[in-house]
Amino acid sequence: MPTGRDTKVVTLRFGNEEARTLAGYEKTGGYQTLRKALAMRPEDITAEVKASNLRGRGGAGFATGVKWGFVPAGSPKVHLVCNADESEPGTCKDRELMYWDPHLLIEGMAISAHALRAQHNFIYIRGEMMREYVVLQKAVDDAYARGYLGKNVLGTGVQIELTVHRGAGAYICGEETALLNSLEGLRGQPRLKPPFPAVKGLFGNPTIVNNVETLMNVPAIIDKGGKWFNDLGMGRSGGTRIVCVSGHVTKPGVFELPIGITFNELINEVCGGVWKGRKVKAVIPGGVSMPPLDPDELDVPIEFDALQTDERIKPVQFLPGKQFDLGGGKPLRTMAGSGGVVVMDDQTDIPKALWRILKFFAHESCGQCTPCREGTGWMEKVSRRIADGNGKPGDLELLGTIAHGIAGNSICALGDAAAWPAMGFLTKYWADFEAKIRRAA
Amino acid sequence: MSLEFSADAQKKISALCERYQVSGSKKPVVLAALHLAQKEFGYLSDDALRLVARTLDLPYAHVFGVATFYTMFRREPGGVTTVRMCTNISCMLRGGYDVLDAFEKKLGIAKGMSNKQFTLVEEECIAACANAPCAVVGTKYYLDITVDQVANIVDELSREPHPESEVV
Numbered sequence: 001m002p003t004g005r006d007t008k009v010v011t012l013r014f015g016n017e018e019a020r021t022l023a024g025y026e027k028t029g030g031y032q033t034l035r036k037a038l039a040m041r042p043e044d045i046t047a048e049v050k051a052s053n054l055r056g057r058g059g060a061g062f063a064t065g066v067k068w069g070f071v072p073a074g075s076p077k078v079h080l081v082c083n084a085d086e087s088e089p090g091t092c093k094d095r096e097l098m099y100w101d102p103h104l105l106i107e108g109m110a111i112s113a114h115a116l117r118a119q120h121n122f123i124y125i126r127g128e129m130m131r132e133y134v135v136l137q138k139a140v141d142d143a144y145a146r147g148y149l150g151k152n153v154l155g156t157g158v159q160i161e162l163t164v165h166r167g168a169g170a171y172i173c174g175e176e177t178a179l180l181n182s183l184e185g186l187r188g189q190p191r192l193k194p195p196f197p198a199v200k201g202l203f204g205n206p207t208i209v210n211n212v213e214t215l216m217n218v219p220a221i222i223d224k225g226g227k228w229f230n231d232l233g234m235g236r237s238g239g240t241r242i243v244c245v246s247g248h249v250t251k252p253g254v255f256e257l258p259i260g261i262t263f264n265e266l267i268n269e270v271c272g273g274v275w276k277g278r279k280v281k282a283v284i285p286g287g288v289s290m291p292p293l294d295p296d297e298l299d300v301p302i303e304f305d306a307l308q309t310d311e312r313i314k315p316v317q318f319l320p321g322k323q324f325d326l327g328g329g330k331p332l333r334t335m336a337g338s339g340g341v342v343v344m345d346d347q348t349d350i351p352k353a354l355w356r357i358l359k360f361f362a363h364e365s366c367g368q369c370t371p372c373r374e375g376t377g378w379m380e381k382v383s384r385r386i387a388d389g390n391g392k393p394g395d396l397e398l399l400g401t402i403a404h405g406i407a408g409n410s411i412c413a414l415g416d417a418a419a420w421p422a423m424g425f426l427t428k429y430w431a432d433f434e435a436k437i438r439r440a441a
Numbered sequence: 442m443s444l445e446f447s448a449d450a451q452k453k454i455s456a457l458c459e460r461y462q463v464s465g466s467k468k469p470v471v472l473a474a475l476h477l478a479q480k481e482f483g484y485l486s487d488d489a490l491r492l493v494a495r496t497l498d499l500p501y502a503h504v505f506g507v508a509t510f511y512t513m514f515r516r517e518p519g520g521v522t523t524v525r526m527c528t529n530i531s532c533m534l535r536g537g538y539d540v541l542d543a544f545e546k547k548l549g550i551a552k553g554m555s556n557k558q559f560t561l562v563e564e565e566c567i568a569a570c571a572n573a574p575c576a577v578v579g580t581k582y583y584l585d586i587t588v589d590q591v592a593n594i595v596d597e598l599s600r601e602p603h604p605e606s607e608v609v
Contacts, residue, residue: 169513
């Protein structure tokens with residue numbers, strides 16, 4: 001059973017100015033778990049994380065402990081890289097987490113690095129996050145000075161180095177292999193997989209890339225046990241979940257909540273309902289890459305598996321009556337993604353909203369794969385003319401066909417991330433688009 | 442004209458090269474070196490790129506490729522303070538485009554353009570969506586911005602500039 005709404009794992013110190021400093025963090029029990037972890041065998045830490053059912057909070061929801069287990073045994077050089085390149089529109093949690101609790105991230109990284117026997121580790125932080133870069137760099141310097149990082153951590157002989165690496169503006173660097181290329185000093189273009197980073201990543205060495213929120217959950221798991229963490233969640237998803245709510249609600253915000261909460265509960269009970277007394281029209285469940293939910297689909301829990309499989313969520317079509325195939329006949333419903341929930345009220349201009357999302361992807365495509373580079377640009381143009389009231393008959397079919405041509409045909413998931421919302425909005429709001437085109441004719 | 446890094450920047454670059462020795466090359470320092478070059482010279486001219494290439498023993502073409510991939514690097518002079526105003530979905534839903542228009546009017550420049558004091562950028566999400574519409578200016582955030590607040594924000598930033606290079 002999911003925990004109650006007051007249980008906090010990663011936002012415990014939000015609003016506590018003192019705890020942002022090293023001394024304040026120590027006063028609240030900070031770095032005690034690192035001491036405990038250093039006395040543990042690395043494989044026992046990984047086993048605990050596996051038992052916790054912690055799943056990646058960056059978007060894909062992959063089981064963290066399982067990912068760690070992919071590092072080949074006996075690898076001489078391993079790296080842990082924290083993905084702090086948060087830039088999925090609608091998502092605003094990692095920025096807050098790093099600002100309010102930088103030492104929890106460092107402690108989580110140190111424990112995880114010990115589990116992975118990783119000596120040279122990095123936080124890749126988004127270039128535009130200048131305030132958070134300053135906060136993190138100071139926290140890392142302080143942690144080094146107190147012996148929580150360095151060649152001989154707390155006198156145990158374990159080496160854990162941590163370097164904060166600033167990006168310079170590129171959404172694609174949130175994709176883990178693009179991030180690694182960027183860290184290596186290249187253009188941030190994704191790599192073909194396999195090999196996966198856990199086998200061949202940074203500088204050619206096995207590398208684990210984890211999201212900020214994911215790593216910040218690790219100290220609590222080691223402190224209180226994997227079972228405790230697993231029991232907070234539901235199904236195969238342990239712990240709590242941060243959801244970022246933006247758009248047309250009375251009280252937007254960043255909330256740490258039980259994983260089983262539904263969208264209707266989130267909007268009405270946590271966020272004070274849709275603003276101005278209006279009704280909901282569409283909800284993006286986890287960052288703009290994810291197909292939207294319509295008002296009939298909001299009783300589904302915000303949980304990784306439920307959002308992919310719950311039959312109350314209509315399968316995405318690329319054209320009316322033609323279901324999109326994720327592979328092997330599997331339908332695409334939606335996904336929990338990055339936790340960015342965007343609420344749109346019943347007066348929202350849906351074609352304009354889709355155009356703005358597609359404009360983003362056209363801007364951020366790295367240019368490496370033709371279907372994504374050309375396709376995102378075409379989708380932006382077609383959706384723009386529909387939004388501007390200049391749509392032509394056949395434009396919706398054109399848009400759906402382009403999206404279908406991009407999906408699954410690029411090296412990384414950015415192509416899918418652009419195609420999925422296009423197909424998703426068309427599936428659920430075809431009539432809105434048609435009406436706008438009819439008015440244009 | 443051949444440019445040189447200041448002693449301070451050279452020291453920072455040497456320290457970083459040492460830090461990244463694990464990689465076996467100086468390449469991972471290129472983003473940091475470009476940030477430093479932009480801080481010292483205001484923008485990344487061809488000469489600045491040549492300097493970074495020379496400093497890190499990298500081909501000019503590589504440095505050029507990297508510098509032109511990332512949106513925070515500029516190849517032309519810009520204003521002291523960069524205003525990054527978001528108009529992405531969460532900001533758009535709460536009036537982000539109206540705020541961007543207000544910035545354009547008050548600053549007297551179109552988005553993407555600069556005057557001596559300011560550069561105005563239409564940003565693709567700054568990860569502060571729960572406080573939309575929002576803008577980031579160096580280490581400072583402006584949250585829940587209304588059109589009426591824009592004039593005051595610009596006046597404040599005129600008195601107290603917040604260059605992005607502060608953090609480099």
